[in-house]
Amino acid sequence: MTKQVIIVLGSPRKNGNCAILAEQAAAGVRACGARAETIYLHGLTMAPCNACESCQTATETDCMIDDELTALLPRLRQADALLIASPVYWFTFSAQTKLFLDRAFFALNGPQGHALKGKPIGLIMAFGDADPFTSGAVNALHAFQDICRFIEAPVAGMVYGSAFGAGDIQKQPDLLQEAYQLGRKLGSD
Numbered sequence: 532m533t534k535q536v537i538i539v540l541g542s543p544r545k546n547g548n549c550a551i552l553a554e555q556a557a558a559g560v561r562a563c564g565a566r567a568e569t570i571y572l573h574g575l576t577m578a579p580c581n582a583c584e585s586c587q588t589a590t591e592t593d594c595m596i597d598d599e600l601t602a603l604l605p606r607l608r609q610a611d612a613l614l615i616a617s618p619v620y621w622f623t624f625s626a627q628t629k630l631f632l633d634r635a636f637f638a639l640n641g642p643q644g645h646a647l648k649g650k651p652i653g654l655i656m657a658f659g660d661a662d663p664f665t666s667g668a669v670n671a672l673h674a675f676q677d678i679c680r681f682i683e684a685p686v687a688g689m690v691y692g693s694a695f696g697a698g699d700i701q702k703q704p705d706l707l708q709e710a711y712q713l714g715r716k717l718g719s720d
């Protein structure tokens with residue numbers, strides 16, 4: 532069966548640096564004969580997790596919140612691998628990405644069991660500062676590793692680089708190639 536990779540884009544910029552790297556990764560996924568589907572978070576109506584914890588005990592639905600993100604959660608169950616692409620905002624993930632991660636709490640124990648256990652997950656990040664430490668990218672990279680360890684999902688790879696203006700990442704062909712290779716890994720693992 533054709534493998535399916537879900538790419539979650541957490542930048543509001545549809546043509547920004549994360550989107551460009553994510554598209555490279557999608558090309559890598561497709562080169563393996565797998566399917567890549569991108570979820571553009573910023574365009575969705577989505578409420579933050581309200582801590583009802585129904586997702587941990589519910590028998591029928593993954594999330595009790597009724598919005599456009601809930602409708603997409605089953606795709607994470609169907610996916611073979613996941614790629615999260617986020618800019619660094621205020622020294623960590625963008626708010627859109629963090630909201631998605633909170634809502635992905637369902638993955639631990641929804642009605643059909645653990646949604647992401649054992650599925651490879653990759654990360655793409657862009658940040659404006661020249662350095663991953665002073666930019667705060669390291670905070671998000673550490674959080675990502677902690678999340679993967681906690682949900683028992685293998686880290687497929689982390690591709691990150693400095694670029695400020697939308698599209699500036701195009702000037703870094705090595706990084707574009709890294710993103711492509713991450714896509715290949717996700718599409719074939």
Ligand SMILES: Cc1cc2nc3c(=O)[nH]c(=O)nc-3n(C[C@H](O)[C@H](O)[C@H](O)COP(=O)(O)O)c2cc1C
Nearest residue numbers: 542547548549618619620621622658659660666694
């Ligand atoms: C609200 C906001 C907060 C930001 N905070 C940071 C930051 O803490 N560290 C940093 O290095 N860059 C920061 N940036 C710059 C972005 O990370 C940078 O422009 C990145 O390339 C955006 O990626 P995108 O084009 O995929 O949206 C911030 C940008 C915005 C709009």
